[in-house]
Amino acid sequence: MEGRDKVLSVRDLEIGYSTGRGLVRAVRGVSFDLGDEESLAFIGESGSGKTTLGLSLVRLLPQNASIARGEIVFRTASKEALDLTTLDDEDLRRFRWGECAMVFQSALNALNPVMRIRDHFADTAKDHGETNGTLKGRALTERATECLQMVQLDPDRVLGSFPHELSGGMRQRVMIALGLLLNPRVLILDEPTTALDVLTQRAIIEVLRTLKDEHRFAMIFVSHDLSLAAELADRVATTYAGRIVELGEVEQIFYHPRHPYTVGLLDAVPTLAGGQQELSSIPGSPPDLIDLPTGCKFHPRCPYATDKCREEDPPLIEVAPGQTAACWHWEKVGADWEAKGGERHERDAHQA
Amino acid sequence: MAATTGERRYRDSAVGRILAWFASTLKLMARNRVGFAGFLVVSTIVLVTFIGPVFLPSEVPVNVEEIYETPTLSHPLGTDSEGKDVLLQIINGGRPILTIGFLAAAISTTIAVTLGSLGGFVGGRVDTGFTWLADMVLTIPQLPLLAVLAGVLRLNSKITVAALIGVLFWPTLMRATRAQVLSLKERDYVESARALGLGTPHIVFREIAPNMAGYIAINFTLAVTASMYAVVGLTLLGLVPLSEDNWGVMINLAWTRGAIFSKDSVFYIMSPIAAIALFQLGLVAMNRSLSEIFDPRLRRGA
Amino acid sequence: MKALITIFVMASLTFFLVRLMPGSPVEAYIANLVTQYNVSHENAKAQAASLFSLDLNAPVYQQYLEYLGNLMRGDLGESLVTRGVPVSEIVLAYLPWTLFSIGTALIISFSLGIMLGMLMAYKRETKLDHILTNLGSIVSSIPDYLMGILILVWVGVQWELIDVTNMRGSLSPGIQPGLNLTFIGDAFYHASLPILTYVLGTIGLWMLTMRGSTESTLGEDYVTVAKARGLKERRIATAYVGRNAALPPFTQLSISIALVFGGSLLIEWIFVYEGLGYLLYNAIQQRDYPVMQGVFLIITTMVIVANLLADLLYSRLDPRIRVAGRD
Helix, strand or coil, rough: CCCCCCCEEEECCCCCCCCCCEEEEEEEEEEEEECCCCCCECCCCCCCCHHHHHHHHHHCCCCCCEEEEEEEECCCCCEEEHHHCCCHHHHHHHHHCCCCEECCCCCCHCCCCCCCHHHHHHHHHHHHHHHHHCCCHHHHHEEEEEEEEHHHCCHHHHHHHCHHCEEEEEEHHHHHHHHHCCCCCCEEECCCCCCCHHHHHHHHHHHHHHHHEEECCCEEEECCCHHHHHHHHEEEEECCCEEEEEEEEHHHHHHHHCCHHHHHHHHHHHCCCCCCCCCCCCCCCCCCCCCCCCCCCCHHHCCCCCHHHHHCCCCEEEEEEEEEECCCCCHHHHHHHHHHCHHHHHHHHHCC | CCCHHHHHHHHEEEEEHHHHHHHHHHHCCCCCCCHHHHHHHHHHHHHHHHHHHHCCCCCCCHHHHHHCCCCCCCCCCCCCCCCCCCHHHHHHHHHHHHHHHHHHHHHHHHHHHHHHHHHHCHHHHHHHHHHHHHHHHHHHHHHHHHHHHHHHHHCCCCCHHHHHHHHCCHHHHHHHHHHHHHHCCCCCHHHHHHHHCCCCCHHHHHHHHHHHHHHHHHHHHHHHHHHHHHHHHHCCCCCCCCCCCHHHHHHHHHHHHHHHHHHCCCCHHHHHHHHHHHHHHHHHHHHHHHHHHHHHCCCCCC | CCCHHHHHHHHHHHHHHHHHHHCCHHHHHHHHHHHCCCCCCHHHHHHHHHHCCCCCCHHHHHHHHHHHHHHCCCCCCCCCCCCCCEEHHHHHHHHHHHHHHHHHHHHHHHHHHHHHHHHHHHHCCCCHHHHHHHHHHHHCCCHHHHHHHHHHHHHHHCCCCCCCCCCCCCCCCCCCCCCCCHHHHHHHHHHHHHHHHHHHHHHHHHHHHHHHHHHHHCCCCHHHHHHHHHCCHHHHHHHHHHHCCCCCCCHHHHHHHHHHHHHHHHHHHHHCCCCCHHHHHHHHHHHCHHHEEEHHHHHHHHHHHHHHHHHHHHHHHHHCCCCCCCC
């Protein structure tokens, strides 16, 4: 990474859930850095551990989950380094939303049904009063209005409403606006467009793109939707079975993927323009996180699998400046990809 | 281990079948400790009060020498203001109350299930009408109405009393039944029955009703608690001129004879109250077992 | 609205009961006058007519209409036992005490109940939870009037903690109603045992319902999001969890209201508290039919009004059910 300031550093994070059937290893050694104005997308199927990863960054994991190893270091504006895994309750409370806001999937029920939207803003501001200088009264209304405008909502209409009076898309945008209220350094969005209709998805993506271009904070997207990454991310990490299997700048991932899983994901996205192509999906299904396969976890579904893959789990290997992939055969993957006409994908990505 | 013909004959006989049914019921109830305890309490009380009087004198002897005695071996629960043994009275006094309770519960359950199922299933005006009726009956304060009716009419048969109570207590169960029916209505087996052209009564009574058996059982027990509340209440007010001594009458007499305010007659007062309370508690506890049996989602463990 | 119709139906029902049933009170009264007091049938009818505010010579439907008309004007007839005193006057003298005791009891019971219920949900499966759950179950299994007797017997007589005879009646002799502390204090003193009984009788329901609804509210998305928003624990507990979890128990209020009014019949009798229940009981014993009819009607009306108020309050509390435009 270039000399940008890092706002988040994660090293060797391992998270497990204890369930009746055994230990579910949801995150198995994830490391990454996040620059303070960068957007990073985590793309993967359900069960790849990406949501767990997101939750862990604000320490909102459910009761039966625990961080087995690893560290999460957050750098505040004053250059202080906070180890998120050891924060005490009160500091954690202040950290949440104030420094790092997480907007969840499906905001349909994320707002208190008996409170108006403006009260949600007031609540948030009030309980973060000590660190930010209490934002209230007219100042609060102004700031809330500003935030709502940033997400392209009409403040006059929205502030006085109750959640049930707003559509799903509007509620999602309210959540994003709420997230921006305290000027966090990092915004985490978990599946921001899932469960929304196509038009609303478009609107949200526009909103997020504007935010990204105009405001100075870092964003982490967690999604299964590759096109989201194409639109909004600076860097993309594809995740599989609890690990990052490829990480790189967005163009590198889309035009020059080096991991079979990434290739599979790219191939599986049908394009609107362009001629008929064969639709492919990745054969097989995601592994059981309690009883993982040996060696490389992707090998049962991988067309390039060899004995080495079955025995040894590859680490992230640098395949290009700023790009890493966890595959023993990345060179072959790359060669096949370039040969197949990566150009076709280039053209489609431009149209996205 | 092959069963001998003798054993098999025994097992298949009526007695054998009844015993087997008992055993399986006990096993079902035993799933939940609290529920099982409740079941035991309820069955014991029922057995004692219904079968006990067969073996005991129906007239409790008056013995002026032993007024308000504290418990002794010969009078385990003491005596009342006329020297009558309290325990005897308790054993004798349960049946009338319980009979009316069960009868009234049966009546109200029948009304509720019928109206609820029909209304829920048929829908439309019928349903609205029934719901409306239920809401109205629900708003009427039951005890005062019963009291007024008791003052105006003459309540001298158990059946009349039971009927009156039953007619007032059905709305809650009817609502619940209706809700269940509404949700079951959309299920597959109902759809197929409809597709087969089976008539409404058939669908209601043969397809839907059996799936609500548990629900009905639970609400039946609750109805019994409610009816007992009403019966005992009425007896306390002296409005039910039943001649036998029953638990309610015992409390009533204790009141009118001023037993409440004297220190010695604690057992006389407490015994019927304890009996009633125990029975109610047992029913409520038993409900927990019933809920578990009929709602597989609540079952603990496998 | 439905409420008015119910009242109307109840009034009519009472009319039929009193007037038309064979062996009805009116007939019985007339018969009584004729046989016992040797009054002529005509005179007996006339007396009955004035007492019950009915014109017995007119055709039934006319009597019915007159009856309804009288009701609208607040004329409930005259008492049989205390001659010449209009029922409405008697009822009005007893009504406030019942409203006072029941109202206070419901407020206390509900507030306490939902607080305990929430506590139990937060401390699920701990000893406290188990103790409270079982206590709640036991207390709610005992019929409220028996609870009243138990209180009398144990607290009053056996342990001599309270002077129960002194607590009879709704007001100590000599104290004048007024907005002063002595009056209010005295009123509470006399009402305390009935209130205690009502509270014990209904609190179990709130506790258990609230416990269940709090448990499910705790799993709602907006609670998790509230934590993610870095809100203080106390704020989440009150405004996010409590406020929403209290809604289901609130819907149970109407059932409680009917139960409590019903129980007042016995409870006021037990504690000799001069409210409507007490009045009704005496009227039944004395076969004072006009009073019985009047009190019953008033009690039913009170229940209906109370339910209406509860519904109104609920719509204020839950914005989702407010009818559009009525805000």
